[in-house]
Amino acid sequence: MxxxxxxxxxxxxxxxxxxxxxxxxxxxxxxxxxxxxxxxxxxxxxxxxxxxxDPAPPPDFVHRVMARVAAEPPPLHRELWTGLSILAASLLVGLGVLVSNDAALSGAGTGLARFLVDGRAFLEGLRSGVNALWNTAAAPVAGLFALLLLSSLFGIKRLAGNGPQPSEA
Ligand SMILES: [Zn+2]
Known part of the structure; x- marks a missing residue:
């Protein structure tokens, strides 16, 4: 009732x-x-x-969407290659910095050699070597790692942003 x-x-x-x-x-x-x-x-x-x-899509809706998708250039591979190029360039620059700072590294080696002669000299040499290494290479190495991290994040973000590629549904 x-x-x-x-x-x-x-x-x-x-x-x-x-x-x-x-x-x-x-x-x-x-x-x-x-x-x-x-x-x-x-x-x-x-x-x-x-x-x-009611809002049924018009009969050619899927067709129009697929045409739009086909008209867009497939960005995934291009972005991937861009990311890889940045990564490779970063690595090369980093390697170059390390190689060019060989003097700083050998400075530490010289300090080690001095230790065998004189402990006090070693400490000074080690300190100066470490200082030289840190002063010359620390910033580039830190920058290199930051660059690698950023480029990796950038690449991941772009890949994620592209989302799943349209299937042939
Ligand atoms: Zn009534």
Whole structure:
């Protein structure tokens, strides 16, 4: 049993007559505030439902999307190669910095050799060698690692941003 007042028709009857377009229940609804409200609510619901079901894509929707996708250049490989190039360049630059700072490295070696002669000289030599190494190579090495990290992150981000490639669905 529904919670409508006694004079009101059953909702089932009301909706059946609404679909039919005429009937005593429908006539009653025109006079009754409660039933009119129910009918209005029903109408709104149907409108919302049809709005939900309606936006069917146009028949050539998939075709247009696929054409758009095909028109776009496939960026994945190009980005990948760009990332690899940056990575390779970073490595080469880093290697170059390390090789060119051989003097700093051998400075530490000289300090080690001095240790065999004089402990105090070693400490000084080691300190100066480490200082030289740190002063000359630390910044480039740190920069190199930052560059590698950034380029890797950049590459990963670009790859992730490209998302899955469209399949031949
Ligand atoms: Zn009523």
């Amino acid at each position: 529904t919670a409508t007042i006694p004079e009101c028709p059953e909702l089932e009857v009301l909706f059946t007559e609404l679909e039919a377009g005429a009937g005593p229940a429908l006539a009653h609804a025109r006079e009754c505030e409660v039933c009119a409200a129910i009918l209005e609510e029903h109408r709104q619901l149907e409108k919302d439902l049809s709005r939900l079901a």
